[in-house]
Structures are given as C-alpha cells and as structure tokens.
Amino acid sequence: MNREWARRAFHVLLLIAVVLGVEGARLAWLQLGFGNARTASGSLLSNAVMQRSDGLLLDSGRGQFRDRYGRLMTGETVQTLAAFPDNGMPRGTATSLDSVSRALKVESATLEDWLAKLREPAFWKEKSSLRALDLSDAQIKAVNEAGLTGVAVLPVLNRYPKSIAPLHAIGYISQHPERVQELYGTQVAKRDMSITRPIGGSGLEKSMDRLLQGIGPTAVIQVTDAKRQPLHGLGLRMMLPNNEHYPLQVTTTIDLDIQQAVDRVLEGNRIKKGAVVVLDAENADIAAMASLPRLNPYSIGELGTDERNHALHAEPPGSVFKTVTLAAAIESGIARWDDVFYCSGHYGKYGLKCWKHEGHGVITLKEAFAQSCNVVFAQLAERMDPAWLQITADRLGLGRQIGWHTEKFVDGAPLRLLQEEEQGEIFLSRKLAEDGGIRAGTGIGQRDVRVTPLQAANMVVSVLHDGKVLSPRLVKDVRYADGGIMTDVPVHAAKSKYGQIEPRTAALLRDGMRAVVQSGTAERALAGSDWPLAGKSGTAELAGKDKARNDHWFVGYGPAKGKPHYAVAVLLEDQPAGLRNRAAELFGEIMAQLRLLDHRAAERAAER
Template sequence: MRREIAVRAFRMLVLLAALFGVLGARLAWLQIWGGESRGASGSLKANAVLQHSDALLLDSGRGQFRDRRGRLLTGSTVQSLAAFPNNGQPRGAERDIRELASSLGVEPAELTAWWSRLREPAVWRIPGSGQAVDLTSKQIHLVERAHLLGVAVLPYSNRYPSGITPLHAIGYISQHPEHALQLYGDQIAKKRMKLTAPLGGSGLEQSLDRLLQGRAETTVKQVTDAARRPLDGLGLRLNVDDNPHFPLQVTTTLDLDVQRIAESAMKEYGIGKGAIVVLDAANADILAMVSLPQLDPYHIGANGTDERNHAVTAVPPGSVFKTVTLAAALEAGVTGWHETFICNGHYGKYGLKCWKKGGHGRLTLEQAYAQSCNVAFATLAERLDPAWLQVTAERLGFARQIGWHTDRFADGAPLRLLDEEEAGSVFLSKQIAKDGGARTGTGIGQRDVRVTPLQAANMIVTILNDGRAFAPRLVKEVRYADGGLMASLGVQTAPSKYGGIEPETAAALRRGMLAVVREGTAASALRGAAWPLSGKSGTAELAGKQKGRNDHWFVGYGPVGQKPRYAVAVLIEDQPAGLRNRGATVFGNVMDGLRRLELHRKQAAAQAGEH
C-alpha cells in the first residue's frame, strides 16, 4: 500500500515538473518573441501585462499651498503633451509630426529626437523651465487627430505654476533618496512611501514636508511587452488614489496681490538683490515676502538665481538699529527728548564719523533720530550698559528667531514654520561688548549687529502694538482635501524672556519715526506719497570682500493718522558707496500700491453688493 502511494506521488511530481517546464517555456516565448503577435488573443495580452508597464506621474498627491484668499500657489493642472518610450518604432505620419512640431514652435527633428531619447515617460516642457507646456485647444486637436504611437494629451500638475512668485517662502522640492531614508525610513520599509518621493528642500515645502508627503498619487501607465513595445488594444491605464482626505490644503497668510505689488516695486527700480517683507500691522501675519535674486525651483543653483531667502537672512541694519539704541536710552533714563547734541562730523575717537560732512551742528534727540546722526547715537551707546542694549534689542524681536513655532503641532512633533530664519546678533561676546569702540559701532547698527528684514518689519509691528511682540505667521490653517480642519495655527505672541518695551517708549519711537518722514532723511523721498507714512532709513557699510559697498534699508508703516494696516521692511543689498539710499523710495512705491489695491477691492465689493 505504501509502495503504491509512493509510486503515485512520484508520478504526480514528474507530471507537475513537466507542466511547469511547459509553462516556463511558454512564458519565455512570450517574453522574447510573443510581442510580435500584437494582434493576438486576449490571453497573450493578459500575460504581457504581467511583464512590464511604464508609469508617468501626473500628480504626486503632495499637499497644496494657497494664499489667504484661496488662490493656488502650487499645483496648477495643465493639458500636457505626454510621450512614452516605444523602442524606436515609428510614431506616426511625417506630415502629422511636422504639423505638431510647428504648433509647438520647434523643428520636427527636435520633437522626434526628444521621443527617441526617452527611457521613461515624460511630458513636453517649456524650454529652460521645468514646467509642462499647457497645450492650446488647437494643439490638443492635432495630437488627437494624428493618433501618434505612445503620445497622448494628459492632465499634468505643474508644482510651481507660471506667475506664482513667493517662491522663497514656499520653497522647492527635490529627490534625495539618502535623506528620505533618514527622515522616513520606517514608512519606506513598510512601503507607505517611495524612496524617490520628492522632499522639501527649503521654505514651507521643507518645514511642512512630513504633512505634505503625497498619499494620493495619480499615475498613468502604457502597457507594453517585455521589449517595451506598446500593445494594441490596451493603451493607457490611469491609476487614481481617491483618498478623500488627501492631498492636504495649506492656507498661507500670503496675499498674492500684495506680493506682486512688492515685487513690482523692486523691478521698477532695477533692484536685483535684496528683500521686502510686508506684515499685517495688527498681528504680524506675513502678507508678502520678496527675496532677490529669485529662486528657480526647477533649476536650483542656476546662474542668476539664489536659493537663500534674503528676507530671513541676517545682515547689518545700519541706522535702522538706532531705533533700538533710542529705546534703550529712553528706558535707561540716560537721555530725554529735549537733550541737545553737537555734531561736527566726527565723534572724536574710535575713528567714527557722521555720514554728513561737516556734521549736523546743534540738534535735539528727536532731530538726531530724524537726521540719523551718528555722533549723537554713538554718544548714547557709550552711556549704555551693553547688556541693557542687548536686552532692549531682544525685547524688540532682534537677536532671536521670531517666526511662528510650537513645541507640539497637530501630529505631535515640534514645528517651526520659518526653519531657515537666522537669529541675528547684537554683540558676539561679552568681551567685545566691553570695548568702547565696539559699543559705539553697535549703537549705530554696525560692528556685529545683524538683523533680518523679517525682524525689522516685525519690530515695527511691536512698536505699533505698544511693545507687544508677535510671532510672524506664514500659515493660517491646514485642511484635508474634503474640507475638514486638520490644524489651525492661531496668532501667536512672542515676548522675549525680558518682556517688552514700555508703551510710553513705543509712543516715543513712533514720534521719532514720524519726524524721519516729515523733516528727516526720508522727507524728500516720501513727500508725494498717497498715504501719510512713517519709518526709519538706514545705510549699512559692508566689510570684507564687500568693503566700499552699502546695504540700503527702510522700515516703516502706514497709513498714519488712522489705524496703520501695514508694516514694511525694504532691504536693497550690495549698492555702490555714495549712491543715494533708495529704500524709502521703494517703500513709498509699495505703500502707494497697497492704497490702490485697497481702493480697487472696495470698489469691487461695492459693485458686487449692487448685484
């Protein structure tokens, strides 16, 4: 009996071995030669499907950014020209290819060369850009009529659309497998995330990367045989992950209209390096953040671009820092509004000079601030305990990161929205602060003083709110794709560990800034402004390789005489020494633009109310 069972088992094994041998041979035939029978039976096509598929990522499912009015900042969908590798087979009729190439503005040879180079699916992109071309209705008709092999019109998501400009604030993405493993090793191991998934490289793309990671990809596959030849009758296979919660929708505090006004001001005056920050004067929400040279998210490091966000990079503030020195001196009781100073153009020691040849003569403290007298403020700086100057700077939001942050976000982890923000400095060490020359240079915003445009604009908000410091916010809320709220990022105060300046001091600073515009260094530049304005100018002398060049500053607010709505910092970098400071001029241009915008919106609202 046992012998009979053993014999039957042996025969069954032989039969199975033979069967698998036949199947293996058949499979090999399909892989190597089967593709020749492209019009063969459905079973042939079914087996070919198992062999190979080429996928084109149409939308990564990465979270999207919007401005405060709901306008998309990322993820614009266009009708793209997509092509798949076809192993050198003819694409179609030469006449159709010529006609399509002509409509795209290229020679037929360029189009066919692109097709022949393909090793993976791709879309036709704007020359010199990473953006997919948005086909016109005529171009779409040409493609559909031509029936070109492995060519189709497909909806494609351009991560960074044309005309969307707050790119340093948003940042960029790139593939970095090693970094992906460090950050998301567990998710990759569990196949919840691909090793090639794009990662945020800067800006909000980086600080919010863990929330933005795509969980709802849209891909399209062209089904091919083992030789990567398209199979008739199967065509393209769309794969959509319809997760109702993703991609996440991030509403920023940015206002695209305000952003464009600020950028236009820099462009009008031919400024290629610098920054503008526009904050809501009530709570320090970031309405606009301009940084030049611009970031090209598709070509990081390309000539004429800069990955660094100048709006959060600390540089010498020049006379803008005299606002801190004035606040410190008033609160320390070492001066008063009616004190007079004598400026003959030289301080008398440390080699310090006033910017005005021959000096300002006799002037009061208010006039010294309005005229930005170096001699008067060097005198005040020497009277001050350097520790008190440091404390006052921190109370006004300097020498520390000021942007919105939390130790525990909705996902349980810490979050700092402006992760690249530099803290800046006042004195680099206590030893340096003991030196009289260092103190006088610090008092006028030179030596080791470093401030970001964001901090400078935020100082204005603090002064307008009687010494109450806010944390500039770049994101208002994060919602799921179905509209459900994931997290609300509320307005956040940012007091220093020393508290804030006194309301009386803030009022005195506002008085001084008004004098700057009415009779001081910004009077001529802002005389014709549409709104009454207030602020402080600054010229920072650069050192090292940039010696002989200056940075131009202006920080201010408006409208004056009613509740101010905007606090603005303008930085124009790397200017030739002797060139007139254009900071106030650019500031005035921005504020005029904001007034026009408000009028336009009021008119639009009134017209909408009539209907």
C-alpha cells in the first residue's frame, strides 16, 4: 500500500515539474524576445509590453555639476504636471478641466487640445522652453483635486535650473545619433544605449560625457492592460536604478558668487558680445567664465543666443600683445627698460600710425608700454628676429592650447576639459614673418595675431608666477553620489618646449602693468579703485567686412600690492570704430565686486 502511494506521489510531482518546466520555458521564450506567437489578443510579447505601458522619464541618471563649494549647477527638481495618453477614456468633467486650466493660467481649450494630442507621456512645459514647469502649491492642489484621468503631479529633474544663468563652460546636451554611434557604438549594438539618448554638445557636458552617462534613468510607468486601459489599483509605478555611487558629481572650479557678479556687470553695461575670464591667481583655476551672446541649452540656435564659448575663441588682441613684444625685446637683448625712443605719431611706413596723432615725443620703454605707443613697439618688432616673438608667446602660453588635459584620465582614456579651446596664432607662416611690415603689425597685436580671453588671463597668471605657465582647470574632482572621491583633477603646469621667460623679465612686466594703471592708458578708468590694480589695455582693429569695428580688451590682476588674488581678461567684441575702450572700466567694476566678495568671505571666516 505504501509503495502504491509513493508511486502515485512520484507521478504527481513529476507532472508538476513538467508543467513548471513548460511555463518556465515559455517565460524564457518571451524574455529572449521570441514571443511573437499570435493569440486572440495579439502577440504575447506585444501584450507584455502593452501591459507595462507608457513610461515617463523623471531623471536620466546623468551626472551633475557643482561649483567649487558644492552648490548644484545642474539638476533642479520641480513638481510638475504630467499626463499620459487617455487611450479613448474621458479625462474628467469640464469643471475639473477648467479648474486646472485656471491654475495653469491658460485657456481650457489649450489644455484640452494638449491632452487630446498626447501620443506618449509628457510634462507641461514653460513657454518657449523645454523646461518642465515648476508648479506652485496652489497649482499642485488644483491638479490633485481635479482628479483627471492620466494626469498627475510628479517630481522631474530639469537639467538646467532656472535660478542659474546657463554657462557656456558647462554647455548643453542634445540628441545627436551620429555621435552616439561613433562614441558608443558598442553599447548601442548591445542595446545598452539608445541611439536617441541625449549626449553632450559643448562644454563640460561634451568633454566629460563618457563619465556623465550614468547607469540608468528614473522613470514612472502607468500600468495598463492589453487595450491600454489603466489597471485598477495599480496606478503609477516608479522604476529607478539602485546604486548609491551614481550619478557622479563633478566639482568644478567655478565660484557661483563670482560668476553671477560678472554676469551682473556685463548686464549692467549692456554688453551684447564678448567674454570675461576670472582666474584664481594662485593656481589658474577658472573661477568664472562668461560669454555673450547668452546660451539657451533648451533651444540651440535661438535668435539672439550663441552656443559658442567666446572665452575660448581666438580674437586679435591689439595692444595686449605688447606684453609679449616687451618680454621678447628684453630677453632678446634689443632693448632695455630705461632705453629712450621718439614717437612723432607716424611710423613712416606700412601706413602705421600711433593712436596719439601728435605722437608721444621722447619716451622710455616703460613709458611706451604704459602709454601703449604703436611706433615704439612696431619698431621693436621689426628689428627683432621673428622667432623671438613666436617663442616668447609660446613661453607665455599663447599660440597653443593651455586648458587642462591629460593623456590618461581615471578611465584610462585621454581627457581635455576645454575641447572648444582654440590655440590662436602669432604668424601664419615663417616665410610671412620675414616681412618687416608683418612683424611690425604683429608687434602691436594686429595682422594675424589671435589670442583667446582664457589665454590672455592665463598670461597674466604666468607673469605673476615669474614666468611659470599653469594649465587652467575647470574641474577640481569627480565624486560618487555618496560623496566619496572617484578622482582628483590635480593642478598641472603647461610648460613650453622653449622653457619660460626669466623671473627678472616677469618682474619688469608687472612693473609695466602697474604703470598702465598709475600713469598710462587705464589711469582715468581705474583711478577710483579701492584695490591697487595692474594690467594692459588693447584695441584691435578688425579687418575685412568688420573694418569699421574694433575689439576692446583689458587684462590685469589685483590687488597689485601684496598677494594678488585674481587675474581677469575682459573682451568686448564688435565695438564701433572710434568708441572709447570701455574694457578697463568693466575690469574695474569686476575687481570691485571681487574685492567685496573677498571681504564678505573674510567676515564669515572670522565669525566662525
């Protein structure tokens, strides 16, 4: 009897095992993507997908940027109105729709039309923006009380906060299938990445894209049946990655207080086109980088905006380049600090004239630099072997990319933080440099000379460091989401293959830059400064179709007594010819703001 029961029990268990095995195989068949067998309601695979239904991305999982003090610069969570397709179901009563419309301050027909046309889940966005609207408490209450079908208030992460002006240094993200295929072809082939996933288009978003991609998005799913009708009791489900290390957090060198102070100065002076770079004088870290026209990361190409970072574009520097000519003249031995020259206002050839029509008369080399005498510096450049100008510029970090880079970053691949940085130019060719007229024009910062505002500001830092050229950083470190360090980004030197200028030469350049402010071309503009300042002005005449336009420059540092804190380059582009150079005035205003911020920081430190 016991044997009979045992035999029957064995057969029952065997039957159960067979049934479970068949069902397991069937599920595996579906999971592997082969479940296209037809049923009364369509393929098994499509039914499974239909039952998961519409997903709405709340957070892409992309890494975030912070300023040097840890303040978020990207990633602003807002409570916004989200809607899913109605799939033929009524949204709600006309009264409910009206109440939500009034809360959103739009016509009922506008809201109804938007809801009716939804073919996939979407957020309610700000006008002229792709930024999800940040609902007020009253708006949230109105949406929740309306109880519209497929409509809810959800938290979504706007990539670029409304509270911070978009920065060219950070850049933007956009869909670029060709670049996704080029950079992430392996992941696309494995279906680990969609060809339409947004990637960095400029700035740090582009240069650090491979580290920012993250490990997965946070999304909300509306669970529906095969007919795409919401399942009762299930509602919305949250799907999110579970890894405490991600998304990564990139700590930049930007100081948001300084950045916003610079933006206020530019806006207050109604500057439309140009750039400002503020570097930490101690290590060349980029504390602020402003570029105009502004960037709209949600609408690239929008009228009145420009995605190009003008701080990294090379422009003719005008008399700012006389700093290089002066250093080259001293180091080549063709001139000494106390040499005397004569300026009549005309050079006598090449159609070259001094900005001071009547001339400067008898003038020393130091005075010629302070007064920015074209005649003296054209003469120096023409007398000089052109190699001296080329080499000295290179020694001071001009005519080459100087932004932070490494051949092997933490992931083993090369990394250049400022990919858009142009290297600039001194001479177009060695043959052209043999022409005396070209050398004369080069010596005063005209002809083919091109310098970026970043390079100009960094040249000042090099002068402050007795000729040592540092490589400006835009990133301090990369951290995991839980705060742990993934990697530091150490300060690097940007050594020239020709070595560096002599400390004695650097000291003379500092003396000359101080004279520019005390008794030279910037005396009037910077006379009321609370900080002692030093620098060099420049007006570059534009050629070609912009012949009647000029670029205005000022580069300098402060305070000029004691330990300097900041080096600043100001470029005002496309100014009408004949208009006085306002760059020195803006430099003074920016320095006043920096002094104020330093004073407040010192007060806070004393209170602690």
